[in-house]
Amino acid sequence: MSRSRGWVGAAATTVAVVLAALVSACGTTTPQAERVVIGVDLELTGPGAHLGQIYRRALELRVDQINEAGLLGNRHLELEVLDNRTDSGVAGTNISQLAADSDVVAIITGGCDTCALGSLETIAAAAVPVVSLAATTELVEPIDQRRYVFKLGPDAFDVAQVLAQELRRAEAASVGLITSDQPYGVEGQSEMTAAAQRLELDVVSRTIAEDGQGTDVAVADLLSEGPSSQPGPDAVVIWASGPASASVAVSLHNQGYEGQIFLAPSGANEPFVGSDARDALNGARMVFTESLVSDVLIASSPAKAARQTWLRDYAAQQGTYHAQASFAADALQVLVAAINENDSTDRESVRAALETTQIDGFTGPIRFRLETHSGLSPQALVILVAQGDRWRLAAS
Numbered sequence: 001m002s003r004s005r006g007w008v009g010a011a012a013t014t015v016a017v018v019l020a021a022l023v024s025a026c027g028t029t030t031p032q033a034e035r036v037v038i039g040v041d042l043e044l045t046g047p048g049a050h051l052g053q054i055y056r057r058a059l060e061l062r063v064d065q066i067n068e069a070g071l072l073g074n075r076h077l078e079l080e081v082l083d084n085r086t087d088s089g090v091a092g093t094n095i096s097q098l099a100a101d102s103d104v105v106a107i108i109t110g111g112c113d114t115c116a117l118g119s120l121e122t123i124a125a126a127a128v129p130v131v132s133l134a135a136t137t138e139l140v141e142p143i144d145q146r147r148y149v150f151k152l153g154p155d156a157f158d159v160a161q162v163l164a165q166e167l168r169r170a171e172a173a174s175v176g177l178i179t180s181d182q183p184y185g186v187e188g189q190s191e192m193t194a195a196a197q198r199l200e201l202d203v204v205s206r207t208i209a210e211d212g213q214g215t216d217v218a219v220a221d222l223l224s225e226g227p228s229s230q231p232g233p234d235a236v237v238i239w240a241s242g243p244a245s246a247s248v249a250v251s252l253h254n255q256g257y258e259g260q261i262f263l264a265p266s267g268a269n270e271p272f273v274g275s276d277a278r279d280a281l282n283g284a285r286m287v288f289t290e291s292l293v294s295d296v297l298i299a300s301s302p303a304k305a306a307r308q309t310w311l312r313d314y315a316a317q318q319g320t321y322h323a324q325a326s327f328a329a330d331a332l333q334v335l336v337a338a339i340n341e342n343d344s345t346d347r348e349s350v351r352a353a354l355e356t357t358q359i360d361g362f363t364g365p366i367r368f369r370l371e372t373h374s375g376l377s378p379q380a381l382v383i384l385v386a387q388g389d390r391w392r393l394a395a396s
Contacts, residue, residue: 270323
């Protein structure tokens with residue numbers, strides 16, 4: 001027994017000497033990285049699950065890239081992800097839970113407008129900065145009541161102006177408008193109608209469910225407004241989710257519509273047009289950003305090169321790319337910029353820094369200002385056209 005204790009003691013002494021030598025050689029031990037936790041409330045199940053899962057994959061990829069590149073210095077970024085099931089009540093509970101966690105620096109919310117809108121009072125009371133992937137302007141206006149909320153989706157007003165310019169270029173005299181029944185769709189209907197009427201265009205509007213329910217009826221009703229020789233208006237604007245927009249286009253095609261089709265950014269899906277909607281969408285024009293087609297553009301600036309790298313990294317991991325993934329990645333990028341601005345993870349410090357954060361994101365130029373918490377610059381919006389099997393940048 002004593003021989004065994006002696007061997008252990010000798011071994012322990014040897015280990016201690018080796019450790020001491022290592023510490024001496026290195027000077028000091030490497031300090032442990034500070035955890036930076038970002039809470040995330042997404043639609044991982046329920047009607048919004050398709051988009052919520054895309055956001056989750058984009059967030060997880062970008063977190064790995066940020067940590068590997070050391071973009072937060074001696075800080076390690078982590079996500080705490082909760083599923084709101086596309087239910088505003090569950091979303092409110094999730095936001096409360098995340099806000100109550102003192103480790104959570106900020107929160108990212110998904111594309112469900114009603115989920116984010118239903119949590120506004122909770123967000124204000126908790127004084128936690130939130131970057132939302134929903135697009136309705138009501139999230140950030142009036143600014144004095146939305147101090148803690150920031151959004152990246154394009155404003156409906158800006159989208160409507162770009163679409164109105166395209167309608168004028170197409171010499172359309174009448175416009176059909178099909179929008180979803182969600183807040184961004186309702187806002188789109190209002191802004192698009194106003195923009196078209198300023199051009200003295202006749203506008204006929206119909207509404208469908210966000211999941212595309214009621215599409216065939218709405219399309220038939222819309223087309224019945226036109227002359228029997230050529231059903232429907234000169235142009236149809238679709239303002240709905242990607243799957244619903246494709247369904248509307250297919251329904252228009254199947255019911256004999258031969259006019260022009262325009263899509264809002266919410267209709268963006270993958271770079272390649274699905275085979276089921278290819279004929280229906282051929283020649284259709286969509287408002288989005290260059291991010292969806294960055295892989296075929298010349299990388300004429302560091303920002304454009306970064307967008308190409310992001311698209312290729314995401315596609316390599318997932319087997320394809322999704323247009324909305326860039327918004328999720330940019331939500332993390334603006335938070336990283338805000339944390340680095342004041343070298344602080346204090347919630348109020350992050351909120352204050354976000355108000356002046358300006359980056360060239362994967363989606364496009366993001367410019368938050370004191371007077372507006374809607375970050376995507378209107379100059380980021382371009383026109384894409386469906387040609388054959390994929391979307392391409394329209395000729396200027």
